[in-house]
Amino acid sequence: MISRRTKIVATLGPASSSPEVVEKLILAGLNVARLNFSHGTPDEHKARARMVREIAAKHGRFVALLGDLQGPKIRIAKFADKRIELKEGDSFRFSVTHPRDAGTQDVVGIDYPDLIKDCRVGDELLLDDGRVVMRVESTTADELHCVVLTGGPLSDHKGINRRGGGLTAPALTAKDKADIKLAAEMELDYLAVSFPRDAADMELARRLRDEAGCTAWLVAKIERAEAVADDDTLNGLIRASDAVMVARGDLGVEIGDAELVGIQKKIIKYARVQNKAVITATQMMESMITNSMPTRAEVSDVANAVLDYTDAVMLSAESAAGSYPIEAVEAMARVCLGAERNPISRKSMHRLGEQFTRCDESIALATMYTANHFPGIKAIISLTESGYSPLIMSRIRSSVPIFAFTPHRETQARVALFRGVETIPFDPANLPSEKVSQAAVDELLKRGVVQQGDWVILTKGDSYHTIGGTNTMKILHVGEPLA
Ligand code: G6P
Ligand code: MG
Known part of the structure; x- marks a missing residue:
């Protein structure tokens, strides 16, 4: 699968x-x-x-x-006729005082007075994701006077950016x-x-x-x-x-x-x-x-x-x-x-030779190192509260699936964003501790993710409810009695 x-x-x-x-x-x-x-x-x-x-x-x-x-997002106001067509060399003004719904071929309103203050003569303004480009020629207290460098259509509420950034909104x-x-x-x-x-x-x-x-x-x-x-x-x-x-x-x-x-x-x-x-x-x-x-x-x-x-x-x-x-x-x-079938997606060189800062991070990265180098490993089970342990694991390239086992709805949804991570609803607190590994592996057997004879890695902490508490990595042989 x-x-x-x-x-x-x-x-x-x-x-x-x-x-x-x-x-x-x-x-x-x-x-x-x-x-x-x-x-x-x-x-x-x-x-x-x-x-x-x-x-x-x-x-x-x-x-x-x-x-x-x-x-x-800084945007222009509206035009009297919805849209205008600008040509290279045209003059155009942005005005904080011009009526908001009555832009013309020469001027349009803006709701953001700081734009005038932020812009200098020579700045390039990009409208509508850069489809129209203008250069600031001069400024007054409430207007920017520009010349059109790249013409095109301009319509209501299009966005304005400055080349090089720096507008301070x-x-x-x-x-x-x-x-x-x-x-x-x-x-x-x-x-x-x-x-x-x-x-x-x-x-x-x-x-x-x-x-x-x-x-x-x-x-x-x-x-x-x-x-x-x-x-x-x-x-x-x-x-x-x-x-x-x-x-x-x-x-x-x-x-x-x-x-x-x-x-x-x-x-x-x-x-x-x-x-x-x-x-x-x-x-x-x-x-x-x-x-x-x-x-x-x-x-x-x-x-x-x-x-x-x-x-x-x-x-x-x-x-x-x-x-x-x-x-x-x-x-x-x-x-x-x-x-993902490309070998680049599966082999990790990530953070080799770097130090780790936390215990759970070290366990998570050790897990991935093992998963990537021990061919029998078919899945990783991470018992998690917040999704943090599987998040760290999923920073590492791998083809081994990571399963976030968690009782929490929020975490089940959150890990949907993490590459290589799937979730399985699971509450270890309801089980005697010696039954947890078996119950977790049974979930993977039930879903057909692993078979008898496969290997699985399981991570957890000493208590069943501590965010950041992961301190254990177990390598389990599916089919043997698991504790
Ligand atoms: C579950 C496990 C605990 C572990 C915790 C880590 O609750 O049962 O043993 O300490 O997850 O959660 P985290 O949010 O840090 O991944
Ligand atoms: Mg954006």
Whole structure:
């Protein structure tokens, strides 16, 4: 039984909100459903979350829910006629005083007065993910005067970035703060923070999350030039997060597409060294918004992220608003499985020659070293409270499946993001201690994961309820009496 190790995150939206489509997405292999708080109402998000949980439970699947905060994306206001067409050499102005719904061929409103303050003559502004480019020629107290360098259509509410980054909008808006409360109410498993600049932004998000009584793990979206400007900032940001997302849309606009591949590889590597899960996102199967099959370049992009050892690959508009959401998940699943067959996906050189910092980390890494070097090992059983032990294990490349045995719903859902990790509901506290190993292995026998004569590794701690308490690794021979 070969199961896919790389996880699929798919955004739910108008194209994927009916029970029929959600059911097909789950059966096609959806692991994490993303709710994009930039669109839709709280009631819509709640209805989708409920639907995902009900349908997953019906099929015995474990699907995590990830809420994605809108963040301080700077956007233009609206045009009187919805859209304009700009030509190279045209003059154009951004104004904090111009009426919000009456943009013209010459000027459009903006809701973010600091944009004027932040911009200098000569700065390049990128609109609509870089489709339209302008240079700042002069500034007044409430306007930026620009010249168009690359023309094209510009329509209501398109985003603005500056080449090289550096627009200072704080990472959490009033809407984000309200949405953190919504996330608490919905008991989301993950919450993505948009445009964090550094660790301090994530620490603020964590404080707000705790105050709201939310237990979601925080995902830092790496999408600003400042966040990747130097290793200290990037590592600090990763350290302050529970997981990270390579948010290639805005990041590519700010740092330029040529830098993106290298940065993607670096973020994935740094995240894994720090025992954090990582999602690779944006435009992975973009052409599938309108086509039923991906391009070769898209196949290659997904496979490349799998070979980089990302935990998950993500679909945005492809699943939220495209014509082929189910086909997109199926295509991703197929491509991930193919790339995982490559030997690069199975052999680990990770952290060899480095020191470990914790006892449970040492056990987890020893487990993976053994699993990768002892051919008889068919599965790893990790008794876990929070999912932390399997998370550390899954930082290591391997073809041996990792099973998170846990009684907790939150943990069962959370590990859905971790590469190579599946969950099996299990409560060791209900069993006499000498029966735990046998009961755990029986679960794998029942599911056909192992057979008599196989070997299995089991990790646990001395008590049955201590997060971070893992201190034991056992190698068990299936079929012999186990204690
Ligand atoms: C379960 C096991 C304990 C172990 C703990 C580790 O509760 O029964 O023996 O100490 O998991 O949990 P963690 O969240 O650190 O993976
Ligand atoms: Mg973004």
